[in-house]
Amino acid sequence: xxxxxxxxxxxxxxxxxxxxxxxxxxxxxxxxxxxxxxxxxxxxxxxxxxxxxxxxxxxxxxxxxxxxxxxxxxxxxxxxxxxxxxxxxxxxxxxxxxxxxxxxxxxxxxxxxxxxxxxxxxxxxxxxxxxxxxxxxxxxxxxxxxxxxxxxxxxxxxxxxxxxxxxxxxxxxxxxxxxxxxxxxxxxxxxxxxxxxxxxxxxxxxxxxxxxxxxxxxxxxxxxxxxxxxxxxxxxxxxxxxxxxxxxxxxxxxxxxxxxxxxxxxxxxxxxxxxxxxxxxxxxxxxxxxxxxxxxxxxxxxxxxxxxxxxxxxxxxxxxxxxxxxxxxxxxxxxxxxxxxxxxxxxxxxxxxxxxxxxxxxxxxxxxxxxxxxxxxxxxxxxxxxxxxxxxxxx
Amino acid sequence: xxxxxxxxxxxxxxxxxxxxxxxxxxxxxxxxxxxxxxxxxxxxxxxxxxxxxxxxxxxxxxxxxxxxxxxxxxxxxxxxxxxxxxxxxxxxxxxxxx
Numbered sequence: 113x114x115x116x117x118x119x120x121x122x123x124x125x126x127x128x129x130x131x132x133x134x135x136x137x138x139x140x141x142x143x144x145x146x147x148x149x150x151x152x153x154x155x156x157x158x159x160x161x162x163x164x165x166x167x168x169x170x171x172x173x174x175x176x177x178x179x180x181x182x183x184x185x186x187x188x189x190x191x192x193x194x195x196x197x198x199x200x201x202x203x204x205x206x207x208x209x210x211x212x213x214x215x216x217x218x219x220x221x222x223x224x225x226x227x228x229x230x231x232x233x234x235x236x237x238x239x240x241x242x243x244x245x246x247x248x249x250x251x252x253x254x255x256x257x258x259x260x261x262x263x264x265x266x267x268x269x270x271x272x273x274x275x276x277x278x279x280x281x282x283x284x285x286x287x288x289x290x291x292x293x294x295x296x297x298x299x300x301x302x303x304x305x306x307x308x309x310x311x312x313x314x315x316x317x318x319x320x321x322x323x324x325x326x327x328x329x330x331x332x333x334x335x336x337x338x339x340x341x342x343x344x345x346x347x348x349x350x351x352x353x354x355x356x357x358x359x360x361x362x363x364x365x366x367x368x369x370x371x372x373x374x375x376x377x378x379x380x381x382x383x384x385x386x387x388x389x390x391x392x393x394x395x396x397x398x399x400x401x402x403x404x405x406x407x408x409x410x411x412x413x414x415x416x417x418x419x420x421x422x423x424x425x426x427x428x429x430x431x432x433x434x435x436x437x438x439x440x441x442x443x444x445x446x447x448x449x450x451x452x453x454x455x456x457x458x459x460x461x462x463x464x465x466x467x468x469x470x471x472x473x474x475x476x477x478x479x480x481x482x483x484x485x486x487x488x489x490x491x492x493x494x495x496x497x498x499x500x501x502x503x504x505x506x507x
Numbered sequence: 508x509x510x511x512x513x514x515x516x517x518x519x520x521x522x523x524x525x526x527x528x529x530x531x532x533x534x535x536x537x538x539x540x541x542x543x544x545x546x547x548x549x550x551x552x553x554x555x556x557x558x559x560x561x562x563x564x565x566x567x568x569x570x571x572x573x574x575x576x577x578x579x580x581x582x583x584x585x586x587x588x589x590x591x592x593x594x595x596x597x598x599x600x601x602x603x604x605x
Contacts, residue, residue, distance in 0.1 A: 209525060209526075210525045210527075211524050211525035211527075212525075272524060272525075310527065310529070317529070318531040319527055319528060319529045319531075320527065320528040320531075321525065321527050321528075322526075323526055323527075323528050325526050328515040329515060329517075329522070329526065331519075332515075332517065332518065332519035332522050333519070333522065333525075333526045335519040336519045336520075336522060336524075339519070
C-alpha cells in the first residue's frame with residue numbers, strides 16, 4: 113500500500129533519494145534547494161542510508177564530485193538552484209558528454225541579477241542545451257514521481273544521460289501538500305541496482321574517460337549525443353508506463369488538459385499550470401473551448417507530439433517563466449513555434465513572459481491570456497506576438 | 508579506436524559512447540610526428556655516437572640500436588624541436604623544413 117503523507121516538494125525529493133539510497137550525494141546549499149541535501153544529510157548522519165554524503169565547497173565541486181563518483185561506477189545525485197546551477201555550467205556538459213546518468217533536482221529560481229531568490233525558470237532554461245534530459249514537475253507529487261523515473265530513464269543502457277527533475281522554487285519546494293509515497297522496497301525494486309556497462313574502477317577492463325577530441329573526432333561525438341537524446345523519448349514513455357502500472361499515476365511527454373476540442377490553449381511549464389487549469393475549468397463552464405498543454409519533458413523537446421496536440425487549435429499562447437532577452441521570445445515559445453513550422457502551420461501563436469523573479473501569477477492574469485486568445489480567434493488578428501504578463505507598464 | 512589517425516574514418520555510429528577509450532597504453536598510436544614544422548636530419552659522417560642527442564630528446568625519438576648506436580630519427584613521434592641539433596658538438600644534425 114502506498115504511504116499517504118503531507119510533505120514539501122524538497123522533503124518529497126529528499127525522501128525519494130533516501131529510498132533510492134544512492135552511493136554518493138555531493139551538494140552545496142543554495143536557496144531554495146538547500147533543504148534537499150539538508151534533509152538528506154540527516155538521513156546519512158542517522159545511518160538510514162549507506163550513501164557517502166560529500167559536503168563540498170561549491171556547486172562546481174558538487175557536480176565534479178558527482179561526475180567522479182558516477183565515472184567510478186557509483187550512482188550519484190545532487191540538488192541545486194539558480195546561481196548554483198550556473199556555477200555547475202561547464203561540468204554539466206562534461207557529465208552529459210561522458211554519458212554519466214547523474215540525477216539532479218533543480219529547484220527553479222531566478223538567476224541574478226538583480227539578485228533574487230524566488231521562482232522563475234531562467235536557471236534550468238539556460239541549461240537546456242547542456243545535453244541533460246530535463247523533466248518538469250507541477251507539484252510535490254510530480255517532483256517525487258519524476259525523480260524516481262529520472263533515475264530509470266538516465267540509467268537505461270541505451271541512454272546513459274544525466275537527468276534534471278525541475279520544479280518551482282518555494283511554490284513547489286516549500287509548500288506542503290498531500291502526497292502519496294511508495295514503500296521503500298517498491299522504490300528499490302522499481303529503480304533497481306545501478307549496473308554501468310563500464311566504469312573507471314573496473315580493474316579487469318581498464319578504460320579512460322574524457323580524451324582530447326580535436327577537430328577529427330569532436331563533431332562525431334556531438335552527433336552521437338544528439339542521436340541519443342532523440343531516442344530518449346521512447347524510454348521516457350516506457351518508464352512512465354511501468355510507473356503507471358505501479359502507482360496508477362499517468363505520465364507522458366506533456367499533459368493535455370481539456371485539449372480534445374480546444375480552440376484556444378496555452379502551453380505552460382510547472383506550478384502555474386495548476387492556476388491555469390482553474391481558469392480552463394471556469395472558461396469551459398462558460399462554454400469557451402479552452403485547453404492547456406503542460407510540458408513535462410522539455411529536453412528532448414517533443415517536437416512532433418506538441419505540433420500534433422496544438423494543430424487543431426485556432427490560437428495558442430506559449431507561457432515562458434524565463435525571458436531569452438533575444439528580441440524574439442522566450443525559450444519555450446521559440447521551441448514550440450519551431451515545432452509547429454511545417455507541421456501545423458496556420459495556428460496563431462503568441463508568447464507571454466510571466467512571473468519573473470517570483471512575481472505572483474493569479475487566476476486573473478491567466479484570464480487576460482485566454483481573453484487575448486479569444487480576441488485573436490474573433491478578429492483573426494495578432495496585435496503583438498511577444499508579450500509580458502503582469503509587469504508594470506508605463507503609458 | 509585509432510586516435511592517431513589524422514584523417515579519421517570512424518563514423519559517429521562507430522565511435523564508443525562518450526568517446527571512452529577501452530584500449531589502455533594507446534599513447535603509442537597517437538603519432539605526433541605530423542605536428543613537426545622542422546625536420547632534423549642525421550649526418551652519419553660527422554656523428555661520433557656521443558649520445559648527447561639521445562639524452563636530450565624530449566620525445567625519445569632517437570632510438571638506439573642493438574649495437575648501442577643511433578642511426579637516425581623516429582619520425583613518427585619527432586616533433587621537430589631541434590634540441591638535438593642545438594646540443595650536437597659535431598654539427599652532425601642538420602635540419603630542413605618538414
